[in-house]
Amino acid sequence: MKMAVAGNQWAVGQGGFYSGRVTVDGRSVLDWVYDCGSSTAKSHPAREIRDYARSHELTSNASKQIDAVFISHFDADHFNALSDLAGTVHRVARVILPLVSLEQRLVHLLSSQTPESPQDLEDYVRFVVDPGQALADIFGQTTQVISVTPRTDFQTFAPTPIDTVEPIDTIPQEDYEQPLEFGISVEEGPGLALLLALRVDGRWEPLWELVAWTPLAKWPSREALLASVVSEYGLTGTDEALRLLSDSTWVLGVVRDAAARQRLKRAYEAAGSLAPGLSSRTNRTSMLLYSGPVLKSPWLSTWRAHRRSPRPASLLERCQIDPWPRKVAWLGTGDISLNHPSAVADTRRVLGPKRLGRVGVLNLPHHGADPDYPEELLRTGDLRPNVVVAAAGSNNHYDHPGRLSLFEPPRTGAHLVVVSEERASRWRSDVSLRRSP
Numbered sequence: 001m002k003m004a005v006a007g008n009q010w011a012v013g014q015g016g017f018y019s020g021r022v023t024v025d026g027r028s029v030l031d032w033v034y035d036c037g038s039s040t041a042k043s044h045p046a047r048e049i050r051d052y053a054r055s056h057e058l059t060s061n062a063s064k065q066i067d068a069v070f071i072s073h074f075d076a077d078h079f080n081a082l083s084d085l086a087g088t089v090h091r092v093a094r095v096i097l098p099l100v101s102l103e104q105r106l107v108h109l110l111s112s113q114t115p116e117s118p119q120d121l122e123d124y125v126r127f128v129v130d131p132g133q134a135l136a137d138i139f140g141q142t143t144q145v146i147s148v149t150p151r152t153d154f155q156t157f158a159p160t161p162i163d164t165v166e167p168i169d170t171i172p173q174e175d176y177e178q179p180l181e182f183g184i185s186v187e188e189g190p191g192l193a194l195l196l197a198l199r200v201d202g203r204w205e206p207l208w209e210l211v212a213w214t215p216l217a218k219w220p221s222r223e224a225l226l227a228s229v230v231s232e233y234g235l236t237g238t239d240e241a242l243r244l245l246s247d248s249t250w251v252l253g254v255v256r257d258a259a260a261r262q263r264l265k266r267a268y269e270a271a272g273s274l275a276p277g278l279s280s281r282t283n284r285t286s287m288l289l290y291s292g293p294v295l296k297s298p299w300l301s302t303w304r305a306h307r308r309s310p311r312p313a314s315l316l317e318r319c320q321i322d323p324w325p326r327k328v329a330w331l332g333t334g335d336i337s338l339n340h341p342s343a344v345a346d347t348r349r350v351l352g353p354k355r356l357g358r359v360g361v362l363n364l365p366h367h368g369a370d371p372d373y374p375e376e377l378l379r380t381g382d383l384r385p386n387v388v389v390a391a392a393g394s395n396n397h398y399d400h401p402g403r404l405s406l407f408e409p410p411r412t413g414a415h416l417v418v419v420s421e422e423r424a425s426r427w428r429s430d431v432s433l434r435r436s437p
């Protein structure tokens with residue numbers, strides 16, 4: 001039995017769109033997506049989603065679905081193409097996102113580049129103010145929405161025992177001694193793990209795990225922030241403040257108007273939740289995602305990572321990397337600052353050295369921004385990726401990827417790949433695992 005795991009970083013420009021798929025003997029059994037958005041131009045994610053759905057037969061085959069869409073955080077360039085995705089693929093079973101508070105979500109509106117088109121801006125505000133409703137509008141009621149609570153008390157995630165398994169696919173008997181039954185189990189732990197399991201001798205054996213967790217950013221108390229809004233606007237009390245902040249029409253008015261935006265920023269700054277002169281370089285709450293094997297029985301593996309197009313995107317680049325150590329796992333980091341000691345400690349605690357050691361492809365935090373470069377985490381020696389990917393494109397006024405991302409990876413033996421909006425920059429990694437006889 002051969003299990004293959006393919007990961008694709010799609011060329012959406014400044015933003016993020018990653019897809020993963022597990023196949024067993026050529027049949028797909030698990031599909032997932034991590035972030036789906038771009039601030040470069042809408043046409044790029046639209047094109048990439050089309051190619052993704054087509055190449056994965058997610059439009060033509062009604063029996064195929066995306067099992068999980070993970071959204072790292074509330075910046076538009078990480079989720080603004082979700083409606084495109086919903087309109088293109090047959091079905092999305094569940095969406096998993098971090099459960100951060102309304103006040104925290106609004107920081108993204110105050111601090112990031114907002115869309116120029118009025119409709120896009122309205123969609124963005126609606127999503128941030130009420131993500132549950134926005135997701136129901138996008139995907140319909142049959143898509144389950146799961147929120148992962150940010151926390152600080154992390155422990156290493158143990159993949160077993162499996163509590164409840166939802167059977168998802170069966171490969172019929174003619175090919176094997178008995179039919180192969182696959183299932184998904186969603187386990188709550190220090191975050192959330194989605195396990196792909198195979199039924200062996202009546203028991204579910206986990207094969208592959210997707211572990212998502214959200215480190216808790218340092219944040220003033222809700223009371224302090226609401227009190228500050230009360231005093232800035234001369235309101236009657238925190239109830240009124242909360243009512244205003246949860247009213248998407250009011251928030252839209254604020255975001256549209258420079259002076260009003262400045263005013264709400266002032267309230268946030270007074271409560272200590274935004275540094276004065278706030279830029280995109282603020283440490284934010286982002287949900288990370290690890291994808292890797294949980295294999296007890298003896299499996300042999302191969303690993304290969306390459307541009308999706310046969311030609312390298314530049315003369316300086318290797319077009320394929322595979323003689324390196326077999327590191328079959330992948331780590332996505334959203335826009336978190338992995339330079340922050342608590343985020344480094346949380347990441348090490350949740351994954352443990354074994355999982356970290358398996359990471360072959362690391363998606364650099366925050367599109368390769370210098371202040372968020374995971375220098376500390378790489379220095380611990382647990383994490384030694386073969387490839388680091390910066391998902392950065394044009395319409396990015398932040399100079400992503402930064403100097404550190406450009407020059408540091410080779411020192412740790414890693415190869416930097418920049419995935420932009422150019423088709424030729426798509427990056428793909430393939431893992432193949434075979435059950436030894």
Ligand SMILES: [Zn+2]
Pocket residue numbers: 015075077078334335366367
């Ligand atoms: Zn971003």
